[in-house]
Amino acid sequence: MRHQMFALLLLLPPVSGWGQSPDSTLQQSALARFRVEPLLQGLSQPVAMVFLPGGQALIAERNTATLSRWDGRSRDLVRIQDLPPIVIGEDAGIFDVILHPRFQDNGWIYLSYCDGIPERSTLAVDRFKLVRNRITGRERLFTANAYSEDLLHHGGRLAIRDSFLFITIGDRHHQDRAQELTNHAGTIARLHDDGRVPTDNPFVGRDNALPEIWSYGHRNPLGLVFHPTTGDLWSHEHGPLAGDELNLIRRGANYGWPVISYGWEYEGGPIGKGIVMQDGMEQPLWAWSMGIAPSGMLFYQGTAFPGWQGSLFSGAMSKRHLNRLEIRDGRVVLEERLMVRQWGRIRCVAEGPDGLVYICSDDGKILRLRPD
């Protein structure tokens, strides 16, 4: 019956029917000339956007912990009701929302958010279905053992492939925990899509290690995606000052935080011993020049921007731009900074069913990039 609701959504007009905003701004980039159309405004820190079959979208607002269904044609923004209790404040709230790859068959939606109480919070991941804009069948899949007395460095990005769910968990502002396997802080976890722990996870059966951990030594990863053709898992993470990293995530690997880092303490001074490489710890594939605070991640596959096919997009909160990387033979060969300081801080990037690029701007807007 739940699936019938989505069948109704499929009958709605596709997103490409949405009108062009008169506020659009012409942009010229290396490989594309495009306009930026503000499609929606008045949101509060939109952090994730995912398109439903039929072209409507779910939009999560971080610091108000709201989830809404947006119809680009009617412009209605309908609140999703019956969310779980969510801790808000500082960096807390909702962190991500994604669909199961077989969503059309099973209707599962995955949500990560801040659970607990403000003085003792952690990251939780639920899945649920939607019926008439209400959550139903909600199941708790994961409660991170990553509690903190403040509301910082949650991570919380989600990705699913081949029925495995991956979850980034920040170091919770307790950096030494990222090297410990007895808690989930500073790790990427891997679960079955129903929350069970896979028996082939790298630390299953090891003493003093949690079996959900897939990789560790992370600081605050706010981007996680599978490459659509190679199936590789990519993540980026906020380093300290100027230490943001792009990483290819491998089973059981240690990404080094806080032992090695290309960044500095915000108040000045080195991280630990101030070293950038060490045996047994992974090197990033890219360390952004002087830091950009990346959030959200997309391997663009659309045809609307042929020059951007295969590019890795992410928002950049500190430098306020849309970041584009080209990767060839496992190396970053091009970085482009688009729309620099023209909009709010960009927290998410999505590809629409129309092949256009959608971004969430911290000034409460959803923007769409359209070739000119």
Place this chain on the structure above:
Amino acid sequence: MRHQMFALLLLLPPVSGWGQSPDSTLQQSALARFRVEPLLQGLSQPVAMVFLPGGQALIAERNTATLSRWDGRSRDLVRIQDLPPIVIGEDAGIFDVILHPRFQDNGWIYLSYCDGIPERSTLAVDRFKLVRNRITGRERLFTANAYSEDLLHHGGRLAIRDSFLFITIGDRHHQDRAQELTNHAGTIARLHDDGRVPTDNPFVGRDNALPEIWSYGHRNPLGLVFHPTTGDLWSHEHGPLAGDELNLIRRGANYGWPVISYGWEYEGGPIGKGIVMQDGMEQPLWAWSMGIAPSGMLFYQGTAFPGWQGSLFSGAMSKRHLNRLEIRDGRVVLEERLMVRQWGRIRCVAEGPDGLVYICSDDGKILRLRPD
């Protein structure tokens, strides 16, 4: 009479008559599809290349301290004789060769090289003219007060505009000297094109400061060019591990080395107190991701690669690629890494009179990039 020699050169066929090499390799980049033609091989660390009127070129080889005149048509490489004594070994040898902007009128060629003895060496800059492949009229313009007992971190790049000569001087592997104005190590010097000290230099008349200094706090700048339209002076410098910088050079400014840096000691550990910014010290415009060891610098102006017009090229020795930056509104908005790990370490980039891009590769080659 000397000028008559150059009149003869003008009669030679232009460089565009040079044949295409059968070894050329097709390359695909973001904005250009091009072939790489090896034009000349068997050199020893070519470090600078400058085109003479008429299309011949002067090529300096660093570690053999030779200067040659190359005729692309006959393929002859004729040694320039009567060079001054030049110290070689480690990083020593010839550092740069450039022409005066009014070379066609005055015939002046500027050469920077390692002077002294290996146990007490410094940077020297001479100018001279050429008659029948021999140096004549040589004048010593500058002997840096930047002596060292080893042969590292010389700098030595040259640029002339409006009859002013600018010279980069490395910190000579004595990093604290870069913050002292009593010596030239770690500075960029400014002279009249005949070697006189301009009376309007920023530290003229100041106690305990050398009057030639224009800017300071540099580590080892191996790139220095004027922007062809804005007239701004740009430089890049080798940082320590991962600390390479692109800087816009301003009168009297302090670029921070070794007090602030985006790099680390090669043996691990922070530089000094491990801070990246401080009042009164300039921030770089770009810090290359994890370091590239830039050498040579060109603002490309040619029409052969329309997509590259205005781009800032440099060689990248550690990552073995040709680096391209796009700068807009004073910010780097794109970095592209071309020809990654396909050739030797690239020490210089030049634009030919044919509008093509020429590069010097450490495996002894001169390569030309031609649109496909």
